[in-house]
Amino acid sequence: MTHAPAPSDPRPGVDVPDGRGRTGLDRVGRDLRGNPDVVVRDVEVTSDGWHVLRRTTFDLRRRDGTWTVQQRETYDRGDGATLLLYDLGRRTVLLTRQFRYPAYVNGHPDGVLLEAAAGLLDADDPETAVRREAAEELGVHVGTVEHLFDLFMSPGSVTERLHFYAAPYAPADRTDAGGGVAEEGEDIEVVELDVDEALAMCRDGRISDGKTVTLLQWAVLHGPFREGRR
Template sequence: MSEESAPTPARAVPGEGIPDGRGRSGLDRVGRDLTGNPDVRILDVEVTSDGWHVLRRTTLEYRDRHGNWGRQTRETYDRGNGATILLYRTDTRTVLLTRQFRFPAYVNGHPDGVLIEAAAGLLDGDAPEDAIARETHEELGVAVRAPRYLFDLYMSPGSVTERVHFFAAEYAPEDETGAGGGVADEGEEIERVELGFDDAYAAIADGRIRDGKTVILLQWAALNLFGAAH
């Protein structure tokens, strides 16, 4: 085997050549086989953290519009993909949301870190429809009926790989299965919040709702379900 074709030797790095704290290895293989963009050549992938999710540093070559190749380094945070849903009632013109503490928001300038959000969660290997049904039951205590797929979006494509699948569904009192509140063993403490749609929509402008996925879903509802109060 020639030197040029020899495989890169495994490094004794958690998540690469040896298991990380979650027993995973080979995490540095992700992205090496991408061929969809002829202007990108992946040169190396390194795992740079041994945490719950995966932080990678990728070295690549990129060909610009003038045909010149240049070397770049990009860090990506891989936390898996997720799903979110807006539950609503047309008869009462209300939406069902959550309220919970978010430390990343708190440490980055939010007054108390408590955000009003649409129910959401990671897929954890499930299909998006199954994942959002699970999260709706856990967080809101509602058995979601026929969630309507809307679209999927990259929420922070400059550094985070996550793609979020967006859904909406109407619910009724008979769909309630419990109090919700999240999974206590996972440290979740989630409050159900039912708001009139006009109040929820106004909360975007006055700063009470500052979560991106929730703003997107409320904007969708204004265009497709309720219209916005003027």
């Protein structure tokens, strides 16, 4: 039987350091003042694994002026950045193919997804992060990058803000095999696709990753592959 900690027991990540040396994880959100219709009452740390799961209790003033008490769980994994690499002359994009267990356990046939290069910021700024991920995952030395927009991809439960970038590449820029960082469990295949084929794969479900679909649609509606641009 699992022993439930008594209220007086030191709580990892709250009162004492957790496995990553963090304390005070229950303080996040308590000082929010930007929305007068939201008053945070309590923050509980329900999981202090590599990332942090919290349950927050707050008062919410509805549009009719009445107040309700609500609870929400938030998954805090930090912010991330993603990059679409494109070759305008050859009309290609460079993507990754890798196994994603959460997709597999939620109905994807084999859990292997085609995606744009992406990763958590960790201690880096977003542009540094996308350059790092392009080198590690795709083996590409990236030159000038264009910042596109920042999106919350799953705002109902995940706190992550994802920074979107795009950059041109040429075959000569592929200076390494890529494949990810083996020590972190990554086993990534580099996939070069014709952009029209990539769009067809979005339509029929062969590409089902949200950030990648967003980037490909940007590329043909507003970016390098938009109609009339050559």
